[in-house]
Amino acid sequence: MSNFTLDDVRERTYKARDAWWTVLLVDPLAARLVRFTANRTNVTPNQLTVGSLILGLGAAASFAAASWQYLLLGALLYHLSFTLDCMDGKIARLKGTGSVFGAWLDYIFDRVRVLICAIALMGGQYAATGNVAYIWAAVAVVFLDMLRYMDALEIYKVRSQMRAQLRKLQEEAELLELAHRRANGEEATAIDPVDRILRPDPEADMEDQVIGDQPTPAAILQEGFYQKFPWYIRIRNVLTRGRIRPHLVSGIEFQMGVFIVAPLAAAAVAGAIIPVAALAGAGMMAFELFIIYKFWLSSRDYGRSLIKLERKVADLRAEVAQQQLTAADSV
Template identity: 45%
Template sequence: MGGFTLDDIKAARKPRDSWWTVFLVDPLACRLALLVANRTSITPNGLTRVSILLGFASAGCFAAGHLVAGAVLFYLSFTVDCMDGKVARLKGTGTPFGLWLDYVGDRVRVLCCAFGFAYGQGASVYWIAATAVVLLDLFRYINAPQINRVREATKLLVAARAGGEVVFVEDVLRHTPQSRVGHLVATHDQPLVDLHRGWRKTFPWYDRFRIFLVRRRVRTHVVGGIEFHAAVFVVAPPFGAWAMVWAAGVAGALLLLFEFALIYRVWLAAREAGRTVAERERVLV
């Protein structure tokens, strides 16, 4: 039904993704997506619905105490979830409703699996762990878009008040992600505004770390929602119920650490924006 190649599928991947997806899911998801794209008429939304059904099956296994089966089904559910976006980008068949369905499906999967696990184990400590997993998942996926809104609002504020055309380092890096910031600032044709200068001063190793990950298609947010889900619902279950509780605690702490790092970075950017505006206003005067 189609003449797509594996290279076409790889080209449809996100430019950067979680390390769990890049190394442990995409090798399978890309090949399955190629099969679906070439030999079936399944739509991206159809794949999302399959992912949700597999998520319900995973929750059912956790509720029945079959932790290993639940882990396998959760992994398969996430794998199919990674296929829908690739097929949508490959065929140009993505829809706004598909974005909503994908987002809500992920939240429902986590909620059902967490409380399915608690129901299967019964003790109060498992219900507490399940509640913590759901709340941390919601925090991550509420915080992320708000951070993006603050980031964009900060850039708009600088552009509006600084006068003249403003070029931001992070926008240039989006197109040339393997560039070093110092080299960009020194060689770029237009003056660049680096709102993350304070962050780079605090963590001088960050730029090298970022480039190291970019070359491997891995995002710098090393522990996010995907890694958190994988730790709790895929890696830990074969080791037993208590391993899932420990995974929720350790992975949850790392998730919060990286979320607070994002918040700190945005706060530093807001301070840098104020200094940038003040400097440019002095120059204009």
């Protein structure tokens, strides 16, 4: 058996930034369960993923019963389901046993859990009250969850493509400048690829880093946003010190609002599910619109920077080509 400590779990499995619900209400318990599971059992990440879904189905069955006692039980089971969902990734990172299939399974089971729990929670309330608003609430919950994760995946993909293209042009410009200086007899040293990653201040956010005399692609894509909202950096840094990301109402908080807070509220006050779920949905959409606006600004920064870098590379290519022709003529 292994002998992982709690510090090992925290250092190897905690994300640099995570949802505040996870950081404050899940990680303290999950870290201890991960240490026990990793040291005393042979449970795999995929088994935890399946266990998470099973608990999610238990939560759905409880929600369908609709009584206040079962709403409380459903909220508890959903929280435990999410805790297991966090544990599978932590075990994978701690033991190095993650897999592409495991990542796929985790994502699909998360969406299945939301779908089934939304139908069960709102369907149970509809069966108990006959209020058709609960049917529309179920549709809204599933739609918002789908929209959030589709948007997040697409923005991540496009941002990665933009960063890769800017990085490619920066590196090409650097190599051309190096060749140009050496042709002029100047001393010039290329930035080591490893140093490119390690050189920045490790305390700085990736969006603020500078390599040599130029900002990273991540920083370039945030220039317009930070110019408009300089106060955001201070807030982000305060939250980051506690590992909390600025996206305060993300898909995670939305889920917890619908499947934990709303049932708990409804157990105390009849009819509280729809207002609480609506509040959670409104909070998530407000932050999603903010993220989309930020992404739009990034796309403008990308377009401007791409044109500048392409012109710079073209000019450097011409200069290096001219130097090569001059050197050939002199020979």
